[in-house]
Amino acid sequence: MRYRLALIGLVLIVAGSLLAWRVQTSGGVEVQEARWRTPEGAVVSGLLYRPPGLEAGRRAPGVLLSHGYINTREMQSPFAIELSRRGFVVLAMDMTGHGGSGGNVGAVGFGGPSALTFLRSQPFVDPQQVGLAGHSMGGGPVLAAAHAQPDGYRAVALVGSAPGLFGPPDEVRPDFPRNLNVVFGGLDEFAGLMWRSPRGTNLPDAAKLKTVFGVDTRVEPGRIYGDPALGTARRLDLPRVTHPWEHFSAGGVTPVVDWMQARLEGEGRPLPAQDQVWFWKEAGTLLALVGAGVLLLGAFEMALSLPGLGRLRRSPEPAAAVRGLGGWLALGLTAVLPALTYLPFMKLGALWLPSALFPQWVQNQLLVWALANTVLAIVIALFLRRGRPVFSLDIPRSLVAAVLSVGAVALALAAVDRLLHVDFRFWVLGFRPLTEARWPIFLAYLPLWTLHCVIVVRSLCALLAVDGESRRLTYLTAAGVMGGGFLTLAVLQYATLFSTGLLLTPTEPLNVIVALQFIPLLAFVGMIAVFTWRRTNSYLPGGLICALFLCWYVTSGTANHWSPDYPMTFPPAARDR
Incomplete structure (x- = not known):
C-alpha cells in the first residue's frame, strides 16, 4: 500500500509524457536540444524541430519562434508542432534571461539575432525561406533579428505583440518588418500598452496599427494589405481570446500557420491551417503534471517507511472539538x-x-x-x-x-x-528542470520561501x-x-x-x-x-x-x-x- 501512490504517479507521468512526445514528433518530426553562443558570448538554448526527409540534402523552410516574458520555449509548442508537422524546420528559442539561456532580459537583442543566424546556418534549412514569430515580449527577439538581418527572413507574425515596444520607436512604419501578420486577441489585456488602443476590439482603429499598415482608415481584419512580393504585405487577425490564450488556442495558432504557409515556400507536407493536433500534447503534459503531484505525495509516503524516517509518523491531534x-x-x-x-x-x-x-x-x-x-x-x-x-x-x-x-x-x-x-505543464503552469546556472539562484531564495511556507x-x-x-x-x-x-x-x-x-x-x-x-x-x-x-x-x-x-x-x-x-x-x- 505504501508504494501505491508513487506507482500511480509514475504511471501517469510516463503515459502523459509519452503522449506529449508522440504528438510533438507526429509525422516523423525529430525534436532535439539546441545550444549556441552569441558573438558576445551569451549561451542561448532552444528546441529544434526537424521534419523527416531532409537527410538527402533537401532543404526546408524554417521558422524561428519566441515566447513572451517569464515564459520558456515550451510555451510555443502549439506553433512548433503545427509548423513542423507541415514540413517547416522550427527553432523554439529561450530568450536571454529565460529558461536555459544565459544573460538577462533584453541582452544581445533578447538572443534573437543569434537565433536567426543559428537557424539559417543549419544544412537542412533554406536560408532564403525563413519566417519569424513571437508572442508578447517574444516580439523583441523577432524584431531584433529582423533589424540585424534585413535580408535574412521573408515573413513575420507578431502574436499579442507590437513593433516599437521592445525596440526603437522607428519600427512603427509600413515597410518594417517584412510581410507582417498581426495576431491580437480581441480580449488581450495589453491592448493599451502594445498598440495604445483602449481595448483589443478597438485595435482596427488604432493610429499605431494604421501607421504599420500604411493606411489612414480602419484596418479590416482578415484582409491582406500591401504586396507580398515587395515585402509590404500586412494582415490583422483579431480572434476573441485573451493574451495568454493567444498561444493556447486555435484562434492564435491558425493565422500564424496560415501566414507562414502562404509566405514561405517548400514545406514538405502542406495541410489546412485548421488541421491541428497540438492540444493532445497539452493533454499529455497535463496528465504528467497531475502525475508529478501524485508522485510527490507518494514519495513522502514511501519516505516514512524508510529506516529512521519512520519516527516521523504520528496520528494527528485535534486542537479543538469544533470549529x-x-x-x-x-x-x-x-x-x-x-x-x-x-x-x-x-x-x-x-x-x-x-x-x-x-x-x-x-x-x-x-x-x-x-x-x-x-x-x-x-x-x-x-x-x-x-x-x-x-x-x-x-x-x-x-x-x-x-x-x-x-x-x-x-x-x-x-x-x-x-x-x-x-516537461510537466498546462497552459500558464509549467515545471521545468533547474539548470546549473539557476541552482545558486534557487538556494539564495529558498530560505525566504521556507520562512513563508x-x-x-x-x-x-x-x-x-x-x-x-x-x-x-x-x-x-x-x-x-x-x-x-x-x-x-x-x-x-x-x-x-x-x-x-x-x-x-x-x-x-x-x-x-x-x-x-x-x-x-x-x-x-x-x-x-x-x-x-x-x-x-x-x-x-x-x-x-x-x-x-x-x-x-x-x-x-x-x-x-x-x-x-x-x-x-x-x-x-x-x-x-
Whole structure:
C-alpha cells in the first residue's frame, strides 16, 4: 500500500509524457536540444524541430519562434508542432534571461539575432525561406533579428505583440518588418500598452496599427494589405481570446500557420491551417503534471517507511472539538487576504530591484507579497487563537523527507526532459528542470520561501485540526482556503474583461496573468499540508516540501534581470507594469 501512490504517479507521468512526445514528433518530426553562443558570448538554448526527409540534402523552410516574458520555449509548442508537422524546420528559442539561456532580459537583442543566424546556418534549412514569430515580449527577439538581418527572413507574425515596444520607436512604419501578420486577441489585456488602443476590439482603429499598415482608415481584419512580393504585405487577425490564450488556442495558432504557409515556400507536407493536433500534447503534459503531484505525495509516503524516517509518523491531534466562529473567521481571512493584498504588494515588491544575489525581479515581487502575508498569518493566529495545537517536531527527519519527496519529482522531470524533450505543464503552469546556472539562484531564495511556507502551513494545520472532521472535507477546506481567494480574483477580473473589454484593474495586466497559476499551485499547497500533517501530526514536513516546491517552480520559470556579463535591463513591458 505504501508504494501505491508513487506507482500511480509514475504511471501517469510516463503515459502523459509519452503522449506529449508522440504528438510533438507526429509525422516523423525529430525534436532535439539546441545550444549556441552569441558573438558576445551569451549561451542561448532552444528546441529544434526537424521534419523527416531532409537527410538527402533537401532543404526546408524554417521558422524561428519566441515566447513572451517569464515564459520558456515550451510555451510555443502549439506553433512548433503545427509548423513542423507541415514540413517547416522550427527553432523554439529561450530568450536571454529565460529558461536555459544565459544573460538577462533584453541582452544581445533578447538572443534573437543569434537565433536567426543559428537557424539559417543549419544544412537542412533554406536560408532564403525563413519566417519569424513571437508572442508578447517574444516580439523583441523577432524584431531584433529582423533589424540585424534585413535580408535574412521573408515573413513575420507578431502574436499579442507590437513593433516599437521592445525596440526603437522607428519600427512603427509600413515597410518594417517584412510581410507582417498581426495576431491580437480581441480580449488581450495589453491592448493599451502594445498598440495604445483602449481595448483589443478597438485595435482596427488604432493610429499605431494604421501607421504599420500604411493606411489612414480602419484596418479590416482578415484582409491582406500591401504586396507580398515587395515585402509590404500586412494582415490583422483579431480572434476573441485573451493574451495568454493567444498561444493556447486555435484562434492564435491558425493565422500564424496560415501566414507562414502562404509566405514561405517548400514545406514538405502542406495541410489546412485548421488541421491541428497540438492540444493532445497539452493533454499529455497535463496528465504528467497531475502525475508529478501524485508522485510527490507518494514519495513522502514511501519516505516514512524508510529506516529512521519512520519516527516521523504520528496520528494527528485535534486542537479543538469544533470549529467555532473564530476558526471560521480565521479560515475566511486566510483565504481572502492573500488575494486581496496580491496586487498592492506586487507593486510594492517592484521596488526590490534585481541584484547578483536576487536576480529575478518577479520573484522578488512575489516574495514581498509572500512575506507580508506571513506576517498577516501570524497576526491572525494571535488574535483568533482557539486552542493550542500540539504538533510533533523533528527538524532533521522532516528535512530529509521533504528533500526525498521533491527530489523524486525533480528526477522524473529531468528524465522526461532529457529523453523526450517534454516537461510537466498546462497552459500558464509549467515545471521545468533547474539548470546549473539557476541552482545558486534557487538556494539564495529558498530560505525566504521556507520562512513563508513553514509559518503559513503551520497556521493552516492549526485551523484544520478539528476533532471528527472527515478526511475529504479537510482536503477540500485546505484547497479552497489556499486557492479560493485567487480563484475569486480571477473570476472577478475576467468576468469584467469579457463583459467590458477591460480588466477590473486594467493597469495590472501582467500581475493578473501571473496570478492565474497560483490558483492550482496554492490549492495543491493546501493538499500537501493536509497529507503530511495527517501522517506526522506536524506542519514542518509539509512546510518544507512546499518551500522546495514553490522555490523550484518560480526560479526555473522566472526571468533573470541581472547577470555578471550584462548590465541590468528594464524592458518597457516590465518598466510599465
